[in-house]
Amino acid sequence: MITMDESRLSELLAEAARxxxxxxxxxxxxxxxxxxxxxxxxxxxxxxRRIVERKIRIVDGRIPGEAIRQYLSERGRNV
Numbered sequence: 001m002i003t004m005d006e007s008r009l010s011e012l013l014a015e016a017a018r019x020x021x022x023x024x025x026x027x028x029x030x031x032x033x034x035x036x037x038x039x040x041x042x043x044x045x046x047x048x049r050r051i052v053e054r055k056i057r058i059v060d061g062r063i064p065g066e067a068i069r070q071y072l073s074e075r076g077r078n079v
Contacts, residue, residue: 023069026065026069027064027065027066027069028064028065028066029064029065030059030060030062030063030064030065031062031063031064031065031068032062032063033047033048033061033062033063035063036056036063036068039068040068040071040072047063050071055071056068056071
């Protein structure tokens with residue numbers, strides 16, 4: 001059994017909630033193709049190929065943060 005005082009538990013829960021909110025906002029953000037290239041560490045041509053291959057989803061000409069996170073996690077990299 002692990003014990004923890006209530007104030008420390010409250011701090012940890014608040015931090016988890018903050019990180020979850022940040023992740024949700026990031027997932028909903030739409031990035032330009034150039035921004036996505038920088039975040040993914042790939043060239044524009046490679047990004048275009050991944051879009052055609054349906055490995056990266058595009059919405060209204062932009063890349064959702066969730067698609068970037070998913071692509072990176074499939075390759076064992078963290079955002």
